Amino acid sequence: MAMSRRSPGRSRSRFTLVLLVLSSITLLTLDSRSFGPLESARNAVLGFFAPVGDAAESAFRPVGDAWNGATGYDDLRDENEQLRQQVLELEGQLTEGEAARRELEQLQGQLDLPFVGEIPQVKARVVTGGITNFDETIEIDKGSSSGIAVGMPVVAGGGLVGKIVRVADDRSAVQLLTDPASNVGVRVSGAPGIGIVQGQGDEQRLRASSFDITTELAVNDLLITAGARRSDYPPDIPVGRVTSVTADDASLEKTADVEMEANLNDLLYVTVLQWQPTP
Amino acid sequence: MKVAIQVGLVVLSAAVLQRGVFSQLGMAGVVIEVLLIVAIAAGLSAGDQAGAITGFAAGLSLDLLHPDGPLGLFALTYAIVGWFVGRYQSSVVRSSRWLPVVAAVVATIGANVLYVVLSLLVDQRDLLTSRLLPVILVTSVGSAVLILPAVRVLRWAWDVQPDLAMRRR
Numbered sequence: 001m002a003m004s005r006r007s008p009g010r011s012r013s014r015f016t017l018v019l020l021v022l023s024s025i026t027l028l029t030l031d032s033r034s035f036g037p038l039e040s041a042r043n044a045v046l047g048f049f050a051p052v053g054d055a056a057e058s059a060f061r062p063v064g065d066a067w068n069g070a071t072g073y074d075d076l077r078d079e080n081e082q083l084r085q086q087v088l089e090l091e092g093q094l095t096e097g098e099a100a101r102r103e104l105e106q107l108q109g110q111l112d113l114p115f116v117g118e119i120p121q122v123k124a125r126v127v128t129g130g131i132t133n134f135d136e137t138i139e140i141d142k143g144s145s146s147g148i149a150v151g152m153p154v155v156a157g158g159g160l161v162g163k164i165v166r167v168a169d170d171r172s173a174v175q176l177l178t179d180p181a182s183n184v185g186v187r188v189s190g191a192p193g194i195g196i197v198q199g200q201g202d203e204q205r206l207r208a209s210s211f212d213i214t215t216e217l218a219v220n221d222l223l224i225t226a227g228a229r230r231s232d233y234p235p236d237i238p239v240g241r242v243t244s245v246t247a248d249d250a251s252l253e254k255t256a257d258v259e260m261e262a263n264l265n266d267l268l269y270v271t272v273l274q275w276q277p278t279p
Numbered sequence: 280m281k282v283a284i285q286v287g288l289v290v291l292s293a294a295v296l297q298r299g300v301f302s303q304l305g306m307a308g309v310v311i312e313v314l315l316i317v318a319i320a321a322g323l324s325a326g327d328q329a330g331a332i333t334g335f336a337a338g339l340s341l342d343l344l345h346p347d348g349p350l351g352l353f354a355l356t357y358a359i360v361g362w363f364v365g366r367y368q369s370s371v372v373r374s375s376r377w378l379p380v381v382a383a384v385v386a387t388i389g390a391n392v393l394y395v396v397l398s399l400l401v402d403q404r405d406l407l408t409s410r411l412l413p414v415i416l417v418t419s420v421g422s423a424v425l426i427l428p429a430v431r432v433l434r435w436a437w438d439v440q441p442d443l444a445m446r447r448r
Binding site for chain 2: 021028030042054129133175181200
């Protein structure tokens with residue numbers, strides 16, 4: 001029996017390992033081909049763990065807050081934490097006073113984003129960050145029941161945050177721009193030149209590449225979504241600002257380090273754009 | 280059957296802890312990986328086969344919780360790590376009280392490196408960034424702190440009695 005308490009022998013143990021490795025490879029292969037039942041299973045897990053995770057999160061939030069306060073190492077983090085508390089308090093007290101209502105409206109007003117134009121929007125609260133250390137995603141508290149679908153862009157105050165990669169009824173997962181698998185077609189705001197921005201698995205920092213060497217790319221230039229046909233994102237959404245530029249004469253390309261416009265540290269609310277790429 | 284239920288219960292509990300608690304308790308943006316500790320503890324307490332099976336189950340749970348990663352990569356990584364830890368558990372556990380802690384730290388470093396390498400091979404996702412070092416440091420400390428209680432829990436789950444060497448401590 002596979003689950004005996006004592007090792008049944010080296011050959012049997014090796015056989016078990018080979019079986020598990022083959023099972024993993026099978027799962028990886030099916031997943032890479034977007035096998036329907038596996039996708040459904042992952043969406044179901046997202047929905048299943050939502051209430052479980054929320055309950056545990058609520059119970060341990062004071063611990064987490066205290067911990068974050070103890071391990072936080074910059075003023076911005078503290079300010080964001082205070083703002084988080086403020087927003088949570090205002091949510092609960094919305095009907096209790098006009099002053100609180102006005103303050104909350106001001107906070108919500110920050111989410112009225114000029115660059116999204118007429119695209120329908122869904123506001124959502126960020127409920128958790130990545131589960132693992134190699135997870136450049138966040139979860140939000142809205143899902144398919146609010147009209148959210150896979151592929152929709154997600155923005156916050158400063159600009160583009162990422163896109164929806166998984167949806168349950170009342171929960172969605174957002175792949176952040178910082179994910180190494182994330183690619184966004186961008187152009188320089190107010191100037192010609194198109195390139196690609198990729199995540200580096202690093203907070204706030206992105207890498208832009210594939211700009212023609214003749215492109216006028218300078219420090220502090222704003223990169224915005226190019227919105228080319230079949231692009232995952234609509235045009236003209238701010239992505240980030242150039243912090244350094246490198247020209248490669250061999251490949252005749254320019255690359256740049258980019259700092260994201262949207263602040264991913266302690267995101268509280270995001271806006272999902274109900275927009276799908278043109279087929 | 281009893282062992283399967285107990286192991287399943289431990290893995291499910293660890294998944295809930297990872298999702299609800301430890302994902303909130305990051306240090307420098309890095310979280311402790313409880314499911315990896317479960318896989319290592321299974322290998323240390325019940326041997327290579329138990330380590331591989333528990334590692335696979337724990338990794339698969341993490342794959343399912345991880346909305347964007349390739350499904351099966353954590354399962355593959357943790358199964359291999361659990362198996363290797365179990366392979367050397369007899370010499371490690373019986374030699375010294377603190378060697379399980381050292382083994383857990385080494386296994387945690389190995390698991391992180393293996394995941395990064397497999398991710399590059401399988402998913403063409405380059406995770407070899409400046410963040411890897413703090414990830415290794417924080418997860419190693421977490422494994423060192425939690426491995427001894429985790430070994431006790433996994434010993435219960437796999438229905439393993441403490442051997443003579445363990446009783447002597």
